[in-house]
Amino acid sequence: MTDLNELDRRAVPGAADPVKALLHRHRGLCERAVDPLEIAAGLEAHGITDRTAARFRHRDVFSLAEELYARVPRDTGTATDGPAAPDAPCREAAGRRPVAALLLPLLPGALCAASLAVLFRTHGQTRLYAAAIGALAVALALRAALRRGPLAVPDGLSSRPAATGSWTCWLLAYAVLGDGLLRTAIAGGPDGLPDGTADGDWPLTLAPLPALTLACAPATWAAGLFTTRARRKLTSSRGLEDFAASVRPVLLGAVALFLGALAALVALCAPFLDTGRFSPAVLALGALLFVARLLTVHGFTHAPRVILMLTAAAQVLAPATVFAARLPGCAALGVPVEALTTAWGPAAVPVLTCGAGALTLLVHASRTLTRASAHQRPEQPR
Numbered sequence: 001m002t003d004l005n006e007l008d009r010r011a012v013p014g015a016a017d018p019v020k021a022l023l024h025r026h027r028g029l030c031e032r033a034v035d036p037l038e039i040a041a042g043l044e045a046h047g048i049t050d051r052t053a054a055r056f057r058h059r060d061v062f063s064l065a066e067e068l069y070a071r072v073p074r075d076t077g078t079a080t081d082g083p084a085a086p087d088a089p090c091r092e093a094a095g096r097r098p099v100a101a102l103l104l105p106l107l108p109g110a111l112c113a114a115s116l117a118v119l120f121r122t123h124g125q126t127r128l129y130a131a132a133i134g135a136l137a138v139a140l141a142l143r144a145a146l147r148r149g150p151l152a153v154p155d156g157l158s159s160r161p162a163a164t165g166s167w168t169c170w171l172l173a174y175a176v177l178g179d180g181l182l183r184t185a186i187a188g189g190p191d192g193l194p195d196g197t198a199d200g201d202w203p204l205t206l207a208p209l210p211a212l213t214l215a216c217a218p219a220t221w222a223a224g225l226f227t228t229r230a231r232r233k234l235t236s237s238r239g240l241e242d243f244a245a246s247v248r249p250v251l252l253g254a255v256a257l258f259l260g261a262l263a264a265l266v267a268l269c270a271p272f273l274d275t276g277r278f279s280p281a282v283l284a285l286g287a288l289l290f291v292a293r294l295l296t297v298h299g300f301t302h303a304p305r306v307i308l309m310l311t312a313a314a315q316v317l318a319p320a321t322v323f324a325a326r327l328p329g330c331a332a333l334g335v336p337v338e339a340l341t342t343a344w345g346p347a348a349v350p351v352l353t354c355g356a357g358a359l360t361l362l363v364h365a366s367r368t369l370t371r372a373s374a375h376q377r378p379e380q381p382r
C-alpha cells in the first residue's frame with residue numbers, strides 16, 4: 001500500500017503540489033492508461049481510497065485520476081499516411097467475432113446431448129467407446145468455450161495458477177456418481193462397478209451433465225452482461241463507494257439470471273432423462289461454478305480454488321464415512337450422513353456443500369467484484 005506520508009515528504013514542491021510524488025511513483029500506470037478510469041482502478045488496487053484522495057486535495061479517487069491522466073504527456077496526433085490495408089482483415093475479424101461468440105458457448109451442450117443420444121442407443125463395449133469419445137468431445141468443447149469470451153481468463157492473468165480444473169472435475173464426477181454411490185453404500189453395497197445405467201448396482205445420474213453443459217451459453221452471456229454493465233458504471237460513478245453500490249445489484253442480477261436459465265434447462269432436460277423438473281443439487285453446483293469462474297476471470301483465484309477444494313473434499317468425505325462405519329467400533333462415523341440421507345435423500349449432500357460454497361463465494365464476490373480495480377484492463381498490474 002502506498003505510504004502517503006512518505007509521498008508528501010518526498011514531493012519536490014512540498015505541500016504546494018502533493019500530486020507530483022504520486023505521479024512519479026505511478027507513472028507507468030498513468031502512461032499505459034487509455035483513460036482516467038484505468039488510473040482510478042489502478043490507484044484503488046494500490047490502496048488509495050476516496051478518503052486518502054482528500055490528502056491530495058481531491059474529492060475522490062476518480063477526480064485524482066483525472067488530474068494524473070492530464071499531467072502525463074501524450075501523443076494525440078493520428079497517423080494519416082500509413083498503409084490502410086491491414087484494417088480490412090481487422091474489420092472482417094470483428095464481423096466474425098460476434099458469430100463465434102454466439103455459437104461457441106452452445107457447442108458443449110450440443111455435443112453432450114448428442115453423446116447421450118448415442119449412449120441410449122448402444123450397448124456393451126460399443127457404449128464404452130461412445131462414452132469415451134463423447135466425454136473427450138465435450139471436454140474439448142468446454143475448453144474452447146472457456147478460452148474465449150467473457151468466461152476466458154485474460155492473457156495478463158493466465159500466468160496466475162488457478163488450479164480449479166481438477167476440483168471442478170471432482171464435483172462433476174460426484175454429480176454423476178455420488179448420489180448413486182451414497183444410496184448404495186447405505187444399503188450395504190455396491191457389489192460392482194457402475195455399468196452406465198440408472199438401474200445398475202451403482203446407478204448413474206446423467207441429468208446434471210446436459211443441464212450444466214447447456215448452461216455454458218447463459219453463463220457466458222450473463223458474465224458478459226455483468227462485465228459490460230460494470231464497466232459502464234465506471235463512467236457514471238464519481239466515487240469508489242458509489243461504484244460499489246451500483247455494481248452490486250448488477251452482480252446479483254447476473255447470478256440470478258444464470259440460475260433462472262439453469263433451472264429452465266433442468267426442466268427442459270427432465271422429460272428426456274426421466275428425472276424431476278427441479279434439481280436443487282444441480283442449481284447449487286451451477287451457482288458454485290459460475291461465481292467461481294466470475295472471480296477467476298477477474299483475477300481473484302485464491303478463494304475459488306480453496307472453496308472448490310473444500311467442497312469436493314466434503315462430498316468425497318460423505319460416502320467415505322459410510323464405508324468407514326463398517327469397520328469394527330466405527331459405526332458412529334456414518335450416523336450423520338445416514339441421518340441426513342434418510343431425511344432428505346442423497347441429494348442433500350451436494351445441495352448443502354455446493355450451496356454453502358456458492359454462498360461463500362457470492363459474499364466474497366460482492367466485496368471484490370464491486371471494486372473498480374477488478375475491472376481494469378488485464379495488462380495492468382493488479
